[in-house]
Amino acid sequence: MGILTLVLCSCSGQPASLPWDLPAMPSWEHQGGLVFIHMESSLYSLPCSPIGMEVADPTYRWVQHGAAPVLFSVTKEGHLLFQHFQAGDSGKYSCTIFYTKHGIPVSQTFYYNIFGYHVPGGLDIVLLFHSKLCEDEWTKRFLWGLQDKLRQLEIKQHCKFQLTATFCFPSLNSPSDEFIIQVQLEVSLFGPNWDEHCKSQDMVTDCYRKTVRHNL
Numbered sequence: 001m002g003i004l005t006l007v008l009c010s011c012s013g014q015p016a017s018l019p020w021d022l023p024a025m026p027s028w029e030h031q032g033g034l035v036f037i038h039m040e041s042s043l044y045s046l047p048c049s050p051i052g053m054e055v056a057d058p059t060y061r062w063v064q065h066g067a068a069p070v071l072f073s074v075t076k077e078g079h080l081l082f083q084h085f086q087a088g089d090s091g092k093y094s095c096t097i098f099y100t101k102h103g104i105p106v107s108q109t110f111y112y113n114i115f116g117y118h119v120p121g122g123l124d125i126v127l128l129f130h131s132k133l134c135e136d137e138w139t140k141r142f143l144w145g146l147q148d149k150l151r152q153l154e155i156k157q158h159c160k161f162q163l164t165a166t167f168c169f170p171s172l173n174s175p176s177d178e179f180i181i182q183v184q185l186e187v188s189l190f191g192p193n194w195d196e197h198c199k200s201q202d203m204v205t206d207c208y209r210k211t212v213r214h215n216l
Contacts, residue, residue, distance in 0.1 A: 032095075032110040037085045038190065039118040044085055048078035048095035049110055055099040065092040084192060090116045122162075123187040134168040134179040142181065150185075160191035 037044045048060050060078035064070070073081040078097060082089060096109040131142070143166060150161045165184040170176070 026104065027107040027109065029109045029111070032112040035112050035114045036117050037082060037089075037114060039085060039087065039116050041085045042083065042192070044082040045075070045079040046082070046093075046112065046114070048080070048097050049108070053097065053108075055097070055101070058097050058099040061096045061098070063094050063096075065094065067091060085116050087116050090114055118188075118190060122189070124164075125185045125187055127183040127185065129181040129183070130171065131168070131179045131181050132177065134170075134181075139166070139168055139181060143183070146183065154191055158191050160188040162186040162188070 032050050035046060048062075058078065060074055062072045062074055062080050064072075073083070075081065078095065080093070080095065091114060093112045093114055094109055095112075096107055098105065098107045100106065129142075131138075133139075143163070147161075147163065154160060162185065163183065164186050165182075167182040168179055169182070171178040171180050
């Protein structure tokens with residue numbers, strides 16, 4: 001009866017690894033840094049790696065830590081896409097890129113802290129309307145119609161209107177039969193899709209200037 005014996009040795013004198021003791025996948029972790037995204041930006045693209053990586057057939061996995069799992073919008077190049085960035089999108093993210101190097105699976109993970117921000121302040125506007133009535137119900141209907149018109153203007157100009165106060169008082173010329181409805185508004189030049197007029201290669205400051213010129 002023949003006996004088959006498997007002998008493993010190492011020239012260095014150290015015990016050799018068994019064939020099933022395969023090494024773990026090489027992996028590296030990096031801090032990608034801080035990322036600031038303007039609120040309501042129509043589109044922001046965050047690359048997986050802050051530096052260009054030329055690897056063959058990579059796959060990407062984005063995770064938002066401390067949040068419920070969601071399905072992210074990721075390009076084939078591994079860029080994470082944010083549309084209409086909101087405060088709730090802020091947080092810690094990581095992107096892991098998987099690829100093969102010399103036949104060995106490799107992974108690298110990049111961590112990012114993403115924060116939403118907005119430019120404080122805006123324009124204070126006072127609108128005056130002449131009216132024959134100053135009744136509460138009529139004034140409410142008038143304001144509803146005005147807000148509807150303002151919403152249409154918001155869509156067209158990509159700005160944001162906030163009604164802050166309204167007053168109704170007799171006019172000086174005809175206090176008995178003419179009234180003034182005063183409407184106070186706060187206007188932000190950076191509403192939804194505010195950066196639509198900017199080009200991808202524009203600097204942030206250039207984009208701000210274009211937006212202000214367009215809305216003013």
